[in-house]
Amino acid sequence: MSEQTRFILSESDLPHCWYNIAADSPVPPTPVFNPMTQEPVTPDFLSVLFPMELIMQEISTERFIDIPEEVREIYKLWRPTPLLRARRLEKALGTPAHIYYKYEGASPSGSHKSNTAVAQAFYNKIAGTRAMTTETGAGQWGTALSMACRMFEMALEVYMVKVSYQQKPYRRMLMETYGAEVFASPTNRTVYGNDLLKRDPNNPGSLGIAISEAVEVAAASNGSKKYGLGSVLNHVLLHQTVIGEEALLQMDMAGEYPDVVIGCVGGGSNFSGIAFPFVRQNLKEGQRTRLLAVEPTATPSLTQGVYGFDYGDTARMAPIVKMHTLGANFMPPAIHAGGLRYHGMAPQLCALVDAGLISAVAVPQTATFEAALQFAHAEGLVPAPESAHAIRAAIDEALDAKAKDEKRVILFNLSGHGNFDLAAYEAYLSGKLEDCETIIDRDQIARQLPKVNLPSAA
Numbered sequence: 333m334s335e336q337t338r339f340i341l342s343e344s345d346l347p348h349c350w351y352n353i354a355a356d357s358p359v360p361p362t363p364v365f366n367p368m369t370q371e372p373v374t375p376d377f378l379s380v381l382f383p384m385e386l387i388m389q390e391i392s393t394e395r396f397i398d399i400p401e402e403v404r405e406i407y408k409l410w411r412p413t414p415l416l417r418a419r420r421l422e423k424a425l426g427t428p429a430h431i432y433y434k435y436e437g438a439s440p441s442g443s444h445k446s447n448t449a450v451a452q453a454f455y456n457k458i459a460g461t462r463a464m465t466t467e468t469g470a471g472q473w474g475t476a477l478s479m480a481c482r483m484f485e486m487a488l489e490v491y492m493v494k495v496s497y498q499q500k501p502y503r504r505m506l507m508e509t510y511g512a513e514v515f516a517s518p519t520n521r522t523v524y525g526n527d528l529l530k531r532d533p534n535n536p537g538s539l540g541i542a543i544s545e546a547v548e549v550a551a552a553s554n555g556s557k558k559y560g561l562g563s564v565l566n567h568v569l570l571h572q573t574v575i576g577e578e579a580l581l582q583m584d585m586a587g588e589y590p591d592v593v594i595g596c597v598g599g600g601s602n603f604s605g606i607a608f609p610f611v612r613q614n615l616k617e618g619q620r621t622r623l624l625a626v627e628p629t630a631t632p633s634l635t636q637g638v639y640g641f642d643y644g645d646t647a648r649m650a651p652i653v654k655m656h657t658l659g660a661n662f663m664p665p666a667i668h669a670g671g672l673r674y675h676g677m678a679p680q681l682c683a684l685v686d687a688g689l690i691s692a693v694a695v696p697q698t699a700t701f702e703a704a705l706q707f708a709h710a711e712g713l714v715p716a717p718e719s720a721h722a723i724r725a726a727i728d729e730a731l732d733a734k735a736k737d738e739k740r741v742i743l744f745n746l747s748g749h750g751n752f753d754l755a756a757y758e759a760y761l762s763g764k765l766e767d768c769e770t771i772i773d774r775d776q777i778a779r780q781l782p783k784v785n786l787p788s789a790a
């Protein structure tokens with residue numbers, strides 16, 4: 333076991349491939365449906381929104397997919413990211429557990445989202461896309477794609493959830509600094525947005541609404557604009573596996589192997605990115621690492637949602653996928669961990685949770701900020717409120733190991749820094765944050781789900 337605190341890979345260790353869980357998952361992929369016809373989607377339908385290379389990755393079953401050199405060159409600006417052992421936090425907790433974290437806040441945009449943003453911008457650029465559209469909740473995805481589009485010289489329209497637009501002006505300014513156009517969603521730029529504003533001019537927006545607007549603009553552009561999604565889809569999870577591949581090498585440098593791997597989940601991409609390579613080691617190499625996805629009690633899709641086919645967005649324009657869902661009309665409470673407010677969850681991740689290969693837990697907001705402060709005080713780094721959910725669960729694991737006097741190796745993904753989230757910290761410090769109990773009516777959610785025409789084999 334190493335005495336080091338930081339485990340730094342050299343540039344030549346940067347992975348050459350992403351890992352595709354579809355090659356090894358014991359769960360067959362679930363079909364995807366056209367929201368208009370409820371029939372299985374055709375590549376034609378998807379090609380309105382995405383370039384063909386990304387569609388091929390979406391359905392690929394190849395185990396390893398080469399990272400293009402152009403993408404690796406940009407990754408090298410911040411990758412490989414560091415892995416750290418949280419020795420001071422271990423001491424503060426008085427735990428025999430060893431706590432490691434992978435730091436994805438090291439990217440220029442401040443979160444793991446740059447890993448897929450650069451890849452998506454690249455595949456769009458080589459396919460001839462002139463401009464991209466996207467949504468953003470807390471602003472991390474919009475920031476990452478703004479940077480990536482700038483690097484590949486494409487324009488970008490960002491539909492930003494209105495409450496975040498108002499609460500996070502610095503995120504908007506950052507996107508504009510990279511050259512993106514940012515709109516507070518719902519906007520009057522789309523049929524759907526106009527319709528919502530007519531009914532309620534003060535509609536605060538949601539991620540589902542913003543997705544609908546970005547999709548509508550791309551779909552109406554006759555192919556000149558394509559849409560980019562920051563989470564949920566298979567190709568996004570694929571791009572994030574660079575995190576877990578590096579972490580495997582770094583745990584090796586540390587001379588340890590994790591008993592549990594933890595990540596926060598909004599749409600499921602950063603968690604899947606660190607976890608899937610460890611799932612592979614479980615399936616193929618006989619390892620027995622526990623994988624733990626952590627969500628807020630305010631949007632408990634994995635722990636309380638219904639596992640069924642649902643629309644990816646509120647306007648029912650995005651494809652229908654099988655996932656743990658709170659219903660496409662779910663209006664999340666206005667908690668600050670904006671990136672974790674989606675009604676659904678990545679289908680590949682959901683299938684593995686349903687199969688019992690990955691577990692999930694929900695943690696309340698105030699306990700999450702308490703953990704964030706404990707981490708910041710010991711380690712110095714102020715985490716994004718989303719990442720703090722993973723920290724909460726990691727601390728709980730370390731305390732459980734202490735109670736059982738057990739050595740336990742804990743690895744979690746620190747998905748981003750919190751330097752643009754200080755208003756949330758201020759709210760917590762002044763006692764203004766409360767735990768919002770979301771009442772989930774599973775029968776009501778199940779009744780809203782669309783009926784799809786399953787092929788007879790499925």
Ligand SMILES: *Cc1c(COP(=O)(O)O)cnc(C)c1O
Nearest residue numbers: 472563598599600601602718748
């Ligand atoms: C977007 C975001 C998340 C949640 O999205 P996932 O797809 O679940 O990873 C978590 N942490 C940070 C810092 C984010 O920006």
